[in-house]
Amino acid sequence: xxxxxxxxxxxxIGGGQAGPGLASNLDARGEKVAVFQESAFGGTCLxxxxxxxxxxxxxxxxxxxxxxxxxxxxHVDGVTVNVAEAVERKDELIGGWRQSxxxxxxxxxxxxxxxxxxxxxxxxxxxxxVEFGDRIVTARRVVLNPGARSVPPPIDGLDQIDxxxxxxxxxxxxxxxxxLVIGGSYIGLELGQIWSRFGSRVTxxxxxxxxxxxxxxxxxxxxxxxxxxxGIEIRTGARVVRAExxxxxxxxxxxxxxxxxGDRVLIAAGRVPNSEDLGLDTVGVETDARGYITxxxxxxxxxxxxxxxxxxxxxxxxxxxxxxxxEILADHLAGGERSAxxxxxxxxxxxxxxLGRVGMTLAExxxxxxxxxxxxxEMASVTRAALDGITPGMVRLVVDAERDxxxxxxxxxxxxxxxxHSLSMLMxxxxxxxxxxxxxxxxxxxxxxxxxxxxxxEPDSAxxxx
Ligand SMILES: Cc1cc2nc3c(=O)[nH]c(=O)nc-3n(C[C@H](O)[C@H](O)[C@H](O)COP(=O)(O)OP(=O)(O)OC[C@H]3O[C@@H](n4cnc5c(N)ncnc54)[C@H](O)[C@@H]3O)c2cc1C
Numbered sequence: 201x202x203x204x205x206x207x208x209x210x211x212x213i214g215g216g217q218a219g220p221g222l223a224s225n226l227d228a229r230g231e232k233v234a235v236f237q238e239s240a241f242g243g244t245c246l247x248x249x250x251x252x253x254x255x256x257x258x259x260x261x262x263x264x265x266x267x268x269x270x271x272x273x274x275h276v277d278g279v280t281v282n283v284a285e286a287v288e289r290k291d292e293l294i295g296g297w298r299q300s301x302x303x304x305x306x307x308x309x310x311x312x313x314x315x316x317x318x319x320x321x322x323x324x325x326x327x328x329x330v331e332f333g334d335r336i337v338t339a340r341r342v343v344l345n346p347g348a349r350s351v352p353p354p355i356d357g358l359d360q361i362d363x364x365x366x367x368x369x370x371x372x373x374x375x376x377x378x379x380l381v382i383g384g385s386y387i388g389l390e391l392g393q394i395w396s397r398f399g400s401r402v403t404x405x406x407x408x409x410x411x412x413x414x415x416x417x418x419x420x421x422x423x424x425x426x427x428x429x430x431g432i433e434i435r436t437g438a439r440v441v442r443a444e445x446x447x448x449x450x451x452x453x454x455x456x457x458x459x460x461x462g463d464r465v466l467i468a469a470g471r472v473p474n475s476e477d478l479g480l481d482t483v484g485v486e487t488d489a490r491g492y493i494t495x496x497x498x499x500x501x502x503x504x505x506x507x508x509x510x511x512x513x514x515x516x517x518x519x520x521x522x523x524x525x526x527e528i529l530a531d532h533l534a535g536g537e538r539s540a541x542x543x544x545x546x547x548x549x550x551x552x553x554x555l556g557r558v559g560m561t562l563a564e565x566x567x568x569x570x571x572x573x574x575x576x577x578e579m580a581s582v583t584r585a586a587l588d589g590i591t592p593g594m595v596r597l598v599v600d601a602e603r604d605x606x607x608x609x610x611x612x613x614x615x616x617x618x619x620x621h622s623l624s625m626l627m628x629x630x631x632x633x634x635x636x637x638x639x640x641x642x643x644x645x646x647x648x649x650x651x652x653x654x655x656x657x658e659p660d661s662a663x664x665x666x
Contacts (some may be wrong), residue, residue: 203337204312210257211330211339213318213478216243217519218509218526220305225530227311233341235311235643236318236332241302242294244347244511245519246336248367251297252290253390254550256558259286260397261552264430269393271589281398285374320479320506328483328506341505343529345522346474346484348511353382353469355491358445361450363465375399380452380462382440384411386549388426388468389461393551395413395466396432403460405438405452412549418576419596419610422558423551426592473512476577497541498523498532515540518547540581546624548617553593556620559608565598566662570607573599575657577649579613584644590614597623599633606633615646622647 210226211217215237223233240247259281305313320333320342327338330610350365352358359566369391375398381388385408387641396402397656404411404427411434412420424434440451449463473491486494486502492514499507499515524543534597549555565572579585581591593613595604600607600613609623610616625633641647 201309202306202312203234205232205234206337206630207327208234208312208337210234210341210343211318212236212327212345213320213330213338213342214238214344214474214510214512215241215313216510217245217522218529219243219343219345220301221523222509222526222530223305223313223346224309225526226266226533233311235305235313236316236330237313238315238317240298241305241599242298246294246297246301249368251296252370252517253366253394255290255293256286257390257395257550257552259289260394260616262395264390264552267626269659273547282651283398284400287371288372290344290370291369299490301309308655319477320485322482330631331479342483343509343636344478344501344506344508344512346425346477346478346512347524348452348471348473348517350387351470351472352469353383353440355440355443355452355644358465358467361443361445361465362605363443363467364423365467369395369466374392376462376464377401377540378403378449378462378466379465379466380405380450380460381468382452383467383469383535384408384434384436385470388466389423390550391466391468392432393427393430396427396430401431401433403433403462405454405460406436407433407439410435410436412489413556414561414564415555416596416610419561419594419612422592422612423549424595426553427551429592444467453479458624466659471511471517473514475512485564497539499506499529499540516545519548522566529658544619544624544627548620550617553590553613553615554617555593556611556618557609558599558620558624559606561594561608561610562660565600565607566660571601572660574660575599575602575653575655577653577656579646582614582646582649584646584648587644597610597633597636597653597657599654599657601659604632604634605630606636611646613646619647620652 208232209231212235223235226233230299263281266279298397300365316332321329321331328342339634376580379400379402381404384404392402392404410417410420439455441455441555451505493508495513509525575597582589585591596610598608608647611619
């Protein structure tokens, strides 16, 4: 810990995906800056989120590619996954990034980077008091970047069965023979597929009507199909009410009385913002009913000079949104024009193949009263997908027909996480949807089909009834 001062211009509480970058930016402008990060450098994304899961996804992908290579005339016998080795590779990658990041900030000449939990403790005149341990430091501006955390759902006995979460699962050295996943949204699907490829027999229990509840049902169904084709069992409408140990394993009971046995249970049933122990009430920072800190389009909270970035402000739940929050705030503090208003939601679900998403779903566009044209296209008809032999999925373009603007898209299938960027760039530039029909794309790629897909767009009859 290096505390260069007692009084700062800016104190950042929580070193998530926004805090360190903002600290560097403000430091470069001559501010006295402190960052308080209670745990390992890099927050959720680096330690227990995006990066470790995608490192393990690469191992799962390689196993699946080898097992299914026969369709390409390539025969690989006896594919096994050494989970301990995959985890070791993941740890080496993550450890390297964590070490270089923490060494940089911990040894910084001017930024005070402190490994400690901190909280607001009222105001002294026009400066905020921040406490950590038994010490108090002050700043005229405070930035909150404390992230979010997974929460177990209210299931009787869940605390008695040594359930896994996205922290503990990532360190298993062997795949449990039967893995029960509670939650069929993005994290449950990504992790369920990886461990299925590692050798677990995976059952995903989703209480709602379909997996990925925020997506259009037919897109979610297409994803569920390819997961099921790989041998993953998906049960929808499966509300777990009780968990208990049975022998060396576990038994989960559904609300209709059905029981299902497994060896381990993974909880992937939602996340809540880390806002309850930040001393917000001592300075007048308000949250909404779910605990997300209320902010304006420059991330200013309800207290002057206190800002909230990342998952905790409810304006995104991704590394890229948190990172962009810091860029927007840095620009705003320097007198720039950037703001979060009008930011177009975009993300990927890293199933394999992935789902790339931007803007509205079809259901959202209908509900917004937009006169929609919609193009749906099977990935199996895309030349590159056929060439690579990876044909599951579909592409959807949702167009505001009156304004000639793309308002949303889903690319589920090969390279969906990359292809979506050309569509998101078009929306970012507010370009005409017609451009999709006239641009020149490279053959043979998935993106080259966007003009063809756009040409199939038809008026959506359901949008008239919305
Ligand atoms: C399994 C999983 C996979 C994911 N995959 C992706 C993905 O592929 N792509 C993507 O974009 N997003 C992904 N996410 C989401 C992504 O990790 C988060 O959106 C991102 O980390 C947001 O970060 P943040 O800046 O809000 O804070 P975080 O990264 O959560 O970091 C906040 C840090 O602040 C610390 N902290 C909290 N309170 C205090 C305090 N009072 N004092 C000091 N420190 C404090 C916390 O311990 C934490 O380390 C994934 C998440 C999970 C769980």
